[in-house]
Amino acid sequence: MNKFVKTLKNIFSIEELRNRILFTLMLLAIFRLGSYIVLPGVDPSQLNSDSGGILGMLNTFLGGSFSRASIFALGIMPYISASIVIQLLSMAVPYFQRMQKEGESGRKRINQITRVLTIVITLFQGSGYLYSTIPTEAIVIKQSLFYPASIIIMTAGTIFCMWLGEKITEKGIGNGISMLIMIGIISSFPTALYQEVAQLDQNILFVAELIALFFIVMGVVLLNAAVRKVPVQYARQVVGAGGKKRTLATGQRSYIPLKVNAANVMPIIFAQSLMFLPSMIANIWAETSDTARWVQQNFSDFTSVAYNATFALLILIFTYFYTAITINPDQMSEDLKRNNAFVPNVKPGEETSNFISWILDRITLPSAIYLAVVAILPAFASMLGVSASFSRFYGGTSLIIMVGVILDTLQQIESYLLMQNYDSMMKSGNIKGRQNVATV
Incomplete structure (x- = not known):
């Protein structure tokens, strides 16, 4: 226990690492908050919260936002689907292969194409979600207004989730997209554990x-x-x-x-x-x-x-x-x-x-x-x-x-700790350059 407390102190003693962890926690809190914001025009009491089968599993990955008909109902799943398509094209289409070899400029163009494809996929998946999972009795406004407005809102929600993931990767700790999925899974674990008991x-x-x-x-x-x-x-x-x-x-x-x-x-x-x-x-x-x-x-x-x-x-x-x-x-x-x-x-x-x-x-x-x-x-x-x-x-x-x-997040944290220890030893003079040579 003492070793665990000491490790926590070491983690938060590094300013950059502390800022990255706090920044990640803040964005994850925003993501969880958005999963509770229901689409305008939906009566939450009329929704079927007991999603079974594959929809229930998908709801687990999205932290319950799928069954709550939230603005983040699709989360970053459309972005993952778009990434799969782009990676497949990169293996088969010479145009995408050339872009991969162009370095940073090529990666930026691929990311832009991925984002556009994410919007297209979200429009299709959002339409299927609205028509197949939200009962008509839960819609309290005109359906001619509800469906197009909800599709736009869900698309904006997915793009925002994608932005959150990219910011976590860039300025936080861990892989942002994977972190969003993990926090959705963990959020439903206590309830599942209680139900099992x-x-x-x-x-x-x-x-x-x-x-x-x-x-x-x-x-x-x-x-x-x-x-x-x-x-x-x-x-x-x-x-x-x-x-x-x-x-x-x-x-x-x-x-x-x-x-x-x-x-x-x-x-x-x-x-x-x-x-x-x-x-x-x-x-x-x-x-x-x-x-x-x-x-x-x-x-x-x-x-x-x-x-x-x-x-x-x-x-x-x-x-x-x-x-x-x-x-x-x-x-x-x-x-x-x-x-x-x-x-x-x-x-x-x-x-x-x-x-x-x-x-x-x-x-x-x-x-x-x-x-x-x-x-x-x-x-x-x-x-x-x-x-x-x-x-x-x-x-x-x-x-x-x-x-x-x-494990991936812990490895990144460990890298920061090792870097800090290395810098400390270099400043204190505890490490001296050694070269193993043989005279011939």
Whole structure:
């Protein structure tokens, strides 16, 4: 406990880190406040607050704003969908590939296109949300005025959420978009925990659930922290070539830490952002088509076989996809060659790139399978009698997102602490430059 208190004191003793944390908390509070502001013209008492299936899971990610028909009802989900589309285009369309290679100017143009596409997606998703989830008896103004005004307000709300996420990333702590999703999930956890305790007749069952949840959390933490170390050898370099005596700096050994779960939480977010689309689209033709009715029923139930099979498949695909676009073996091979380094027993250049790709392919497969298994655990937990609200935290997307975001944020905080300690030791003179040399 004393160590924990000391760590908190160290965190808030660093002015920049303290300001970033307070700034992040302020923006997260604004985001939570907006989730309680209901759309104009809606009677909250007429809304169905008990959203089940996939809509209930989506409502968990949005912190309840989905079921409350708030101005942030769609949150940043349209932005995530737009990002997926742009990343897919960057893999297949030469125009977007050229923009990625243009550096900062290219990234700015891609961000602008992503924002415009977010508005387009929000208009479509907002229309589907208003017509499919808000009952007509809850609308207290003229529908001809309500629908266009609400679509505009929801679009503005999504853009504002996107702005909040970008500001948290820029001036706060952690990844802003992921932080918004995490705070929505955490906000519903106390209620889910209370409901689970209330429905159980025996305390031993609740203790067993907590023990199982503990081991699942530990497994997710291990997955996020696991790395595959690729050994790297730096060649000896001449330090003092002039004079009678030449010295060579001893070749150093190091390694490249390739994360087993390099994609982190993004495959889960990408897959989840697409999973509610089939049921919303099928709902349009559910009254006239048996196939559409089947799709609507199965993809609205997060415990169905069709839903979980599709969800797991999307996670497998997105894990490989996101790993491929974030880790470039060719670039890593070039960087090693430029720094006069090499992988032992592997020739520099193409063979090094192929070797890194070979390792990535083999560590990504178990990572993708593990992510998919953990993501569908809520369905099994629900079958074993765990309440629907609490089962969403019993593994699954909610847990993976929370663990991933929390670990990423803690790593950033730790970096600030290490930097502060390093600066303090440099100022105090406790660190002196050392060079391990060999005389030849």
